[in-house]
Structure formats: C-alpha cells, structure tokens
Amino acid sequence: MGTAGRRDETSTGTDVAPRVRRRPTQADVARQAGVSVSIVSAVINDRQYGNIRVSDATRQRVRKAVQELGYAPNLAARGLAGGTNRLIGVFTFQRIFPLAKEDFFYEFLVGVEEAAEEEGYNLLLLTAAKDKAGQRSLYPEGTNGMQLADGGVLAGWDESADEIRRLAAEAYPFVFIGRREIPGVELSYVAADYRSATRELTDRILRSGRTVAFVRGSSAPELVPGRQQGFREALGASPTNQRDDATFATLPPEPSLLDYAQLVTWASEHSVDCLLVENSRHAVGVDEVARSRPSGARLQVLSLGGAPEEEAAARLGGLVIPRREMGREAVRLLVRLITEPGAGPQRTTLPVEVHVPA
Amino acid sequence: MGTAGRRDETSTGTDVAPRVRRRPTQADVARQAGVSVSIVSAVINDRQYGNIRVSDATRQRVRKAVQELGYAPNLAARGLAGGTNRLIGVFTFQRIFPLAKEDFFYEFLVGVEEAAEEEGYNLLLLTAAKDKAGQRSLYPEGTNGMQLADGGVLAGWDESADEIRRLAAEAYPFVFIGRREIPGVELSYVAADYRSATRELTDRILRSGRTVAFVRGSSAPELVPGRQQGFREALGASPTNQRDDATFATLPPEPSLLDYAQLVTWASEHSVDCLLVENSRHAVGVDEVARSRPSGARLQVLSLGGAPEEEAAARLGGLVIPRREMGREAVRLLVRLITEPGAGPQRTTLPVEVHVPA
C-alpha cells in the first residue's frame, strides 16, 4: 500500500524536465495513503460528512501521508468550495496610513487588526480603489471593489452618499466606523456618544463657575453635530447662561501658530476660562500658545477629539474617544453581518470617557 | 440580441425561494451581455487568448453588464485557476499596528501603501495567520496564508528561518524589508546601509576630538551587525583610539528611567562626550535625562534608528532611516518579481542619511 502511486510527477513519459515541484494535493495524499480524497478531506478537517466515519487505522495512514508529503491545503480551493474567503475589506475614503501618525485612522486600525486577528479574518486594504479622477472610490471603474472581501469596514469622510447607497442596495455587508445617517438606507455602524460626553464635560465646567467656549475645527463631519449639540444642551440647562459672542470660535482647516494665538487672545478678551477644541491636534497647539503667555496661564484647553493613546491630548484632558474599541466593535458587527445574513442593521454606540486632569 | 438569455436565476421551475442573493459570476455577466464566459474573461483581463479577438461592440456590452451587475472577480477562483489578483500580501512577524505608534512597522507601511496605490495593487494584511500557539506564522495550521496574494512583503523579526525557507521553496515571490541572510536561500530584500552611515557619523564625532560610546538596545536583530560594524570601523580607523571600557554600553529590553540615568552617569564617569543609541525611543529618553542634569548638559545623544518622521529623534539627530522609501522599494521589487518570474532575487540597499543638528 505504501507502494501505491509511485510516480511523483504526472510524467507522461516525455518531457520529464526539471519542472517546478508542484505542491502536493489531497489527491496525492489519497494516493499515498491508498484511500480516496473524501477520506483525506474528512481527516484533515476532522469532520464527518453525512455518514462518513473513518477508522483509526485509516486516520493514522492519512496523517502519515500528509507528513511525508508535506501536504498543506490550498486556501484558494478551500475558499472556492466554501464560497467565502475570510477576508474583511477595509476602505477609507482618505489614505489609510497618513503621514501624520496622530491622524484619524490609526487607532481605529489598531482595533480592527486586533479583532480581525481574534476572529480569524485577514484584512484587505483597498488601496488601489481609485476612479479615473484619482479619487478613492468604492466603485473604481464602476465595479464594486469591496466585493473581493466577504464584507467591509468603512471609515473616513465621503462626499457622495451615492456609493454607499449602492453598496447597501447590493446587500453587501459593511459597517461604518462613526455614525452615518443616509436617508432611505439602514446603515450599520459603530458610533461614540459624543453628545452625552460633551454635555457632561461642559456641565462640569459651568458648575465650577467658569465660562467656556467651543472651538470648531476641521474634524470628521459626522462627529460635529453630536458635540455641538451636547455643548448647547449644557448651556441651555445652565442657570448662568453665557453671552453668545463668547460661545463659539472657529479655526481654519490648517491653522497656523498665528491662528492659535488669535484664538487665545480672543478667549482672553472675552473672559473665557476654558476652551473646548474639537480637534485634538489643534487643542495641543492652542494650549502650547496659551501657556507661553503669562496672561494665558489661567486658560484651560480641553480636547474634544483625543484618542486614548494620544499622550499630548491626554495631558490636556477632555473627551477620550475609544477609537480602538470602535475598530474592534466594527469588526465584530461585521462578522455578525457576514455569518448571519438575515440579521438587520447592526449598531453600537460606545461611551466616550470624560477626563479632566486634576 | 439583448433579449438572449432572459432568466436571471437558474430557475428550475421549483424552489424559487427568496434565496440569498448570490454574488454575480462571470456566467451572470455573460448571460446579461448575451455572450459566453470566455469573452467575459477576455474582456475583464484585457487579454487575447490564442486567437480570441473581441469586437469593440461586444467589449462595451460586457463592460456594461459588469457595471449593472456589480460584478467582481472571485479571488479564490482566480487564484485556483492560476490567475493573478493584483494583491500584495503584507506579513509582519509581530503585530502590524502596535499600540506604540512610533514602533517599527508604521513608516514602512506608509511607503508600502503609497507604492501599492501607485502600482495599482491592493494590500492583503495577514492578521489571521496564527499557529496553534497563537504566534504569528506564515504557515498557520500548515497552510500558506498568502496564497490569495500574488506575492508578499515581509517584515519583522522571525525566530524560525524554516518558514521562510519553505516559502522560498514554493517559489512564492516575496521581499523582505530589512536585510535577511538565510544560508541556502536567495532572498530578495531592501536593506539600508547602516554600516556606512554609522561609520561616517562616528568618524565625524571622532574628528571633532570627542569621545563616543555605542549604546546597544533592543532593536531588530538584523540591523545590529551593520551598525556595530560601522562603529568599529570608524574606531579602528581613528588615530586616537578609545579606551575599551568606555566604548559599549547596553540597555535592557524595556529600560526604565533609572536605566537611562545610570547610563548618563556612566557616560559622565568615563568622560564620554557623545552617545550613539541604537533605539530612537531610548535615545529620546536618555537625552531627556541628560538634559535634566547640570552635569549632563554637555552630553550629546544621537539616535541610530530614527525614522524621518519621528520628530523627537529628528531633533536629536543621528541616523535617519528611510523607512518609508524602504517600504516603497519593497513593493517595487515585489512587483518586478511578480511580473517577471524569470528574474533572480531582487536587492536594493538604500542610503541612510546622517543628520547632526547644528
């Protein structure tokens, strides 16, 4: 039996050239062990199809053959037969690895990777997905790039809701990181409760008898409403309502030191004690400027968009966004979407920690 | 002709239940376009098998059908059939997104993503690849996890050369980031010339009449020899050879502030003017300690492992490792390996910049 199927190549008699050694297949193992492929498959996957029952002796022989041949299953074939490829697509409307490390996606990806590892999925980064204009697109050349994976995690700011609508219409499983509301579509997403957290933070400040202003800055649009709403709610609930002109300030998209300086001056002129800055990077910048001034020493700067791992923002305090956990949760939701096709849209809202340094 | 092949499911008459919407296949596209699958395949891959020649009109119809159906090729099927997926696998022996952002892989990945985008490849991050011990492995459960990708970029420190040998034996195209030498295998890699750079840096310091010590710290093993060699070369070439006991120091894997402090003290006791620290993070720590002491003010700390984007390390000066460019080059080499199967091992050594602040 060990002598069955001796030839190690499909030598047709001619052309026995030094061909590249083909990887052994289940058929090779079956031949070597003197059994059929279904037995091999059953042993390897430790499964019992229908009424298949493999004797221990056979099992041993198959295992032995596997060892001798150095057989390893072909993932592609397995995926083909199973209809799934254990791949999670990751699409960001902006570059995934931006040069500024402290940028938005990084912490999400940490969580996505962790969860994917736990769930046994590989990650497919859609980096090649660009339309003719060179913009990142879910439908480069009109075709769905995400279809390559079993499902997708999306992040970033998209200008056109159309692509997302189309994705949803195709019943393709995907989960957004960050709240997304698109009329007429039941989206799955993992959100963070910025509203409550901002409200609580503002409340605390007001209760301590100080005045506070909200500094708008460039940050992902879907985050903005929640935070401003929470801020307004706190103001409305406050017995000591603040003057309007000292309530909001806005930073340009790419603020310079001068912009920060002007903001600090503005705060001082309006007797603002505390600044709630949307963007954590800007918060750090504003704080540095403030502390460089004798007059600005009493101005407290809080970040509304810090990630738990951002050291500088953590020092300042403010909102600590659970980015990593959001990434993890997005993968979990997606896996549910993939494995339970019947399930409706999945949504999770994670709490946002309020952290004020002592 | 548009009316050919009308039925949109293989409706056998019975059982037309609300089946889960299957992903469209080439056959679906073919039916929709009123052509055969081979035509679809030819159009999609923009190829001309044997004597196949597709008319422009047909080509258009196929493209249209693809769009309408949202067709995307099945990666597994393609891989099985011997096709290519325009996918680059990325495998790191350690976690890709470590919590410490300043860690090793990040800057590499920035480059990898950039180049992949330029070359029109997507990235497959092998996150699921763990063996039973939970360790990352190229052959989890004995299978090559990279099979779906056309080739792979590897990074990180591997304990077992066996897996790499096996990968090479399979004639699977892959490129290492960082120099790798494994006996009996012709590896492709992109390296950085640490040796020359360290030598030049050391030379400069010695020429200015100062004494210098080399501080070993935890860093990727493959980088170590080059730098120490360069250092030794400079010492050997120097007319004013240094005392041996003041030449090398070693930091523990996870140094504490105390370790940094002891190092600074050591330097002071041995009249060392300048410290060459292997690990940029440690360099920053040591420098902070040194500057906090009045006596340590004259001690210069240089980093031997900084990335161009690391602000703190850049301030110190030392070696600037072109991590991003290494990532880019790795992808370029890999693409060559993929598209020109005949080509031998690809190797590039990138220059390392020496940067000493004024």
Place this chain on the structure above:
DNA sequence: CTGTTAGCGCGTTCAT
C-alpha cells in the same frame, strides 16, 4: 466504513 462525483468561479485551449 469508504469511493465516486458534482460543483465552486475562473483562465485557457480548441473547435467553430
């Protein structure tokens, strides 16, 4: 307890 066989979706050769 085990063997045979039909797909999975796609690339490619050959016949038309």
Place this chain on the structure above:
DNA sequence: ATGAACGCGCTAACAG
C-alpha cells in the same frame, strides 16, 4: 469573432 469544454484543489452530497 465567439462558444464549449476542461482543469485548478477542495468540500460535501451521494452511492455503495
């Protein structure tokens, strides 16, 4: 210019 048919390696239903 186009369609039919085969095989890639594997899973799983089915027939012994």
